Amino acid sequence: MSNTHLSSEALPKHIAVIMDGNGRWAEAQGKPRVFGHKNGVAAVRKTISSAARLGIEAVTLFAFSSENWQRPEEEVGVLMELFLTVLSTEVKKLHKNNLRLRVIGDKSRFSERLQTKIAQAEEKTSANSGMVVNIAANYGGKWDIAQAMKTIAIEVEQGKLSSDSISEDLITSHLSMSDIPAVDLLIRTGGECRISNFMLWQLAYAELYFTPIYWPEFGEDSLIEAVTWFVNRERRFGCTGNQIKALMENQ
Ligand code: IPE
Numbered sequence: 001m002s003n004t005h006l007s008s009e010a011l012p013k014h015i016a017v018i019m020d021g022n023g024r025w026a027e028a029q030g031k032p033r034v035f036g037h038k039n040g041v042a043a044v045r046k047t048i049s050s051a052a053r054l055g056i057e058a059v060t061l062f063a064f065s066s067e068n069w070q071r072p073e074e075e076v077g078v079l080m081e082l083f084l085t086v087l088s089t090e091v092k093k094l095h096k097n098n099l100r101l102r103v104i105g106d107k108s109r110f111s112e113r114l115q116t117k118i119a120q121a122e123e124k125t126s127a128n129s130g131m132v133v134n135i136a137a138n139y140g141g142k143w144d145i146a147q148a149m150k151t152i153a154i155e156v157e158q159g160k161l162s163s164d165s166i167s168e169d170l171i172t173s174h175l176s177m178s179d180i181p182a183v184d185l186l187i188r189t190g191g192e193c194r195i196s197n198f199m200l201w202q203l204a205y206a207e208l209y210f211t212p213i214y215w216p217e218f219g220e221d222s223l224i225e226a227v228t229w230f231v232n233r234e235r236r237f238g239c240t241g242n243q244i245k246a247l248m249e250n251q
């Protein structure tokens with residue numbers, strides 16, 4: 001047992017999550033896959049509030065990948081509806097808690113209605129100073145690099161930039177989330193050990209944590225477990241889940 005005070009410096013600044021396993025969680029109970037997506041919303045809420053209480057600077061949640069359009073039309077439709085509903089119900093809460101919401105990804109493929117909702121949510125919370133919550137929707141790591149390249153190429157064409165000035169830092173500055181720290185910890189639920197075209201550049205040095213539990217089962221304890229694992233890997237000393245918990249406000 002150790003009561004040693006753990007510094008919050010040891011915590012990851014930016015946590016990214018691949019929220020996987022909704023479909024399998026539902027199917028295991030003989031329910032349709034969309035039942036899993038609906039139940040995944042509670043896990044999103046718990047993850048955001050636990051991370052905020054831990055004082056994490058940014059959380060990025062993979063909600064819909066560029067490849068997910070290939071799913072059955074009905075499932076995609078439910079996911080889009082869910083996205084709209086959740087934006088409407090949750091934004092007030094995020095705002096009240098001083099959190100900043102941002103949606104990263106190619107938003108142009110979403111309905112006008114959804115695009116408007118997203119813009120309103122981002123605008124409403126833009127001046128907040130608490131944790132940044134990034135929702136990756138129609139996001140792909142390859143898309144992100146490609147859109148950065150395109151912008152850089154336009155600047156070169158226009159003579160604003162010379163090709164000599166293309167550097168790693170310049171590319172980083174044109175990617176999504178260039179203003180927040182690189183990802184320190186990536187969590188993937190659902191048991192698969194792959195990146196599935198989530199952030200590629202930004203994950204260059206992230207610790208990768210894979211857990212077999214399905215996304216709808218993920219909660220505060222699961223986040224603490226992942227963060228404890230991270231701290232012990234980075235600092236190579238044995239901290240406990242309770243020490244991580246002690247860093248939470250309003251325990
Ligand atoms: C993740 O769960 C949610 C999205 C990709 C939208 P899945 O729907 O991929 O669930 P599994 O992996 O099939 O169980």
Ligand code: IPE
Pocket residue numbers: 018019020021062063064065068192194196
């Ligand atoms: C990754 O999960 C994307 C999201 C969680 C949004 P997928 O279930 O789509 O990934 P694959 O198909 O297993 O690679």
Ligand code: MG
Pocket residue numbers: 020021022190
């Ligand atoms: Mg999946």
